[in-house]
């Protein structure tokens with residue numbers, strides 16, 4: 289087991305960075321901000337606030353969150369005793385640490401497959417199960433069978449099932465009154481903070497556009513897909529938590545966009561069916577993929593067109609990438625603004641799912 293962890297970590301380090309999801313740093317912060325916003329909301333039940341306060345550990349306000357975002361360095365191995373942020377990173381730790389043959393039951397698949405859903409696999413025509421820049425291989429909600437035994441899930445990923453499962457486990461834990469860690473019981477005990485953290489993780493992965501496509505590194509925008517830059521890593525962690533550069537300028541540009549999206553953005557999902565909701569989030573996020581691809585081409589000076597890249601790619605310029613403009617949700621915006629919208633949406637999804645679980649466990653009618 290130990291050997292396996294070291295091997296996995298070795299591989300992860302060799303590849304520079306694992307392509308899991310938003311960075312550990314972001315997963316910690318999304319869970320924390322969701323809890324802080326619920327605590328600040330007069331409509332949140334007082335007992336829920338109390339539980340969230342315990343999960344938070346050290347309380348922070350949004351100004352402290354900004355400082356933390358600007359200056360904190362987390363990396364691949366999380367160092368914290370704050371329960372909620374810790375558990376929100378655990379699913380990615382399991383991707384690294386779990387034996388490759390270990391299966392998450394009842395899904396019968398490795399933890400790695402819990403974090404995404406590659407929507408193209410649900411195109412009826414099997415020849416069209418690949419990403420295309422014009423989004424012509426994007427299925428509709430009705431194309432996804434709510435049946436985990438359908439063979440396509442094994443390749444597409446189990447995110448819609450995993451989100452629903454974590455939500456149900458959270459409801460059960462709250463009903464059973466198992467609200468937080470029992471000292472000395474890790475990892476045997478089940479409790480609401482653990483499942484709230486897991487749920488926060490997967491709900492946040494859901495808004496990363498590249499977690500909705502088989503072309504998860506946007507490599508179809510490059511002449512040589514195998515040697516293409518790791519656009520997935522650029523999208524997720526580079527600006528927030530890089531080994532080599534703090535990107536203070538990009539972080540300072542990003543934060544006001546994120547706060548604005550938190551204040552103004554809406555969760556457009558209406559359904560309460562979490563399987564369907566997860567797919568809707570993936571399909572909406574999917575529409576950001578063309579702008580990510582074009583921006584990646586610009587950042588790496590890749591010649592040709594999105595449909596037909598030509599010539600060699602150069603070194604990737606993260607600043608050019610995040611400042612590139614494209615169209616998303618019917619208007620022009622930079623990749624950075626799109627990231628702000630998607631990550632603020634993640635925070636809102638987390639709040640909504642936690643609150644729904646709390647209400648369901650207490651058989652309380654939502655306001």
Ligand SMILES: [Zn+2]
Nearest residue numbers: 308309403493
């Ligand atoms: Zn993940």
